Amino acid sequence: MSDAIRVLSTLALKGAVHGLAGQYQAAGGARIDADFAPTLALLERLRAGEAADVVILTREGLDEITREGRMVAESCVDLARSWVGIAVKAGAAHPDIATEAALRTALLGARSVAYSRLGASGILFARLLEQLGIACDINARAVIIPQGFTAERLVSGDADLAVQQISELKQIGGIEVVGPIPYELQTPAVFSAGRMAATNKPAEADRLLRFLASPEVAPALRESGLEP
Incomplete structure (x- = not known):
């Protein structure tokens, strides 16, 4: 089993996730294995059975798969707004x-x-x-x-x-x-993250979610064009 934590993320967070991955690993977190695509494409892949530990989508997309039982509702956190x-x-x-x-x-x-x-x-x-x-x-x-x-x-x-x-x-x-x-x-898009219900790394997933939602990542989010 890989030591990496698998992240599926919307394209809007690609710059931020790439910038933060090294910081997270340096702080003792697992290596992040991330794949990026539009929210609608990721929803299709998740519904087709693709596995992940943490998923970052628009809030609407995250709510959809939470209602379907694929996401742990109490793990979901809002990360950033985007224009x-x-x-x-x-x-x-x-x-x-x-x-x-x-x-x-x-x-x-x-x-x-x-x-x-x-x-x-x-x-x-x-x-x-x-x-x-x-x-x-x-x-x-x-x-x-x-x-x-x-x-x-x-x-x-x-x-x-x-x-x-x-x-x-x-x-x-x-x-x-x-x-x-x-x-x-326009209405700003809100991007949110959560832990997949089927992950076999719940503790590491939750640790990554806490990191992504923490004040210390705000500068990287702003640098990438997002509002924390």
Whole structure:
């Protein structure tokens, strides 16, 4: 049996988890074996029987699998909030996205916009396009990726703007985060963690959860683009 603790995490926490893994192990914790994907993809994998010790999802996703009996309810903790933002390729002009009208103009003026089909940010953005009345115009030339980091499409030149959680945008080099979509147009995603009911390492899982929810990890969360 591996000594590592298996973590399945939403992409938004990838930077933070990678940054904290060494700190956790140096403090006497187990090695973290982490895999990252959008919440909806992780839900499918968990329901198909994939094993893990700790899972980090959106709060809604965590609540779903808790109701299904896969997660220990009393172990669940909220870790961070995240806002959806917009990025451009490094060196490119930063469009004005400070207001609803400015954002609408910026999106319509882009050659192509990259966003995610499965991620929480992509679901929010698709709804926002409908709300702004520009869904047909934007989607006719959008780059909609099934999963992964939308900002990669800025580096490759496939898109002028990338939309995703700010913590996910910051995972990619060669880009610049313009800022968040206006706060009044979005609800922050809350990312939470819990212990899987079927884990054979409950004590180590709980130790990791206490660490992730502790004040000492707050700087790493902020650095990665999240709000503790």
